[in-house]
Amino acid sequence: GSLYLSLRDLMAWDRALRAGQVLKPESWKLVFEPVTLASGRRHPYGFGWRVDRIGGQAVQSHSGSWQGFQSIITR
16 A cells, blocks of 8 residues: 655654554554564564664654655654
8 A cells, every 4th residue: 555645744643653642552662662573582673663772762763665656754
């Protein structure tokens, strides 16, 4: 699939993410928590988000592409 949205839509989505809206708090914890693989190793991917730490700061990103267009949100 694909999403069609404006910059204002993306800003509203980011505000909702920062405020912890849309999902329950325990669900947000899972979304931004690296997954533990069957081997016991951690992988830097939550539910739909790549999760990293850069310079001690938590960083989440998600990207996608479709029909020649590409987008990414990094926060």
